[in-house]
Amino acid sequence: MTIPSSKLKAQSFGMMLLLLTAFCILPPLPLAGEKWPGVDESVIQKVAKEHGKEAKTSLINTDQGDLLLFVFLLAGAVGGFVAGYYWRVITEKRVNK
């Protein structure tokens, strides 16, 4: 499979630009934690609290400091790897045939 070198460069540049944009846009989101609650907080837990029900901590409580960030990073990396691996298995089959 051959592709023009200039096209590859343009794609790499586009990817870098996308990454840069993501880095610029996304960091403010964690800082705005109180401004962007999940619907669990803004709807489910709020209504449940009005009816005398409160959420409990999970059995394995990873919501401690930055531990949750680490677990999410791990989950994202593993999930991304698995998705990428199987996508490659599925799409490369046609090329091999």
Next chain:
Amino acid sequence: MQKHRLSQAHIRKAGVTLLLLTADCLLLTVSDAHAMHISEGILPLPWAVFWSLLAVPLVAYGLYKLRKLSATDLSFKPLVGLMAAVVFIISCMPIPVPTAGSCSHPCGTAISGILVGPAISILVAAVALLIQALFLAHGGLSTWGANLISMGVMGSLAGFLTFKVLRSMKINLALSGFAAGLLADWATYFTTSIELASGIKGNSPFMPLFSKILIAFIPTQLPLGILEGAMTAGMIVLLYKKRPDLLVRMKVLKPEEAV
């Protein structure tokens, strides 16, 4: 024009970039345990048991279907693996909705329902929800059954049925995928509203509480449903371009439609 081979190294580099971007998005958007499923301890025990008892036979049926299909078709397992990863990532990814000022997540069960069928899609969602409840403070073990019924069962069924009905009416692939994703997302939160209202209502009437919860979901889930529709349509069209034969084998397309 200078040309060179797209080597394994290039593919690997692209894969790593995609992986980093995914991880980066997940890492940067999570600020607290902002789960979007019903959290641990919200539902009373009898209701939690009821939803779990309803969900377990469906998971068992999904497992039976998976074993049966993967024994006859070897290409089925990679697709199930892909769908499991997609549902897991999508259903724990908080997406900010500026119009509502809150975050929520798409479900991913529409695409898995269409591609691998509702039974296996339920199994995939069950595994994703279990991992999220155990390690990501996302949902809960006691509310696993309720979350599975709303996201796994209703999401998969709504996506699958919408897609099938629209395709039988000769609606094109992208539009059918879009409607399937949209309705799967809305069906999920419609069911969550039923589960929550019936669980916490106590002596108060069901309908006013149900309407209140459903209306509260609308500002966030209305745009997210549209996003889920677009994602589902995009994935179906991409797979159609890459592997139309696979879509035929999964009975998503008729042989004459895969040109």
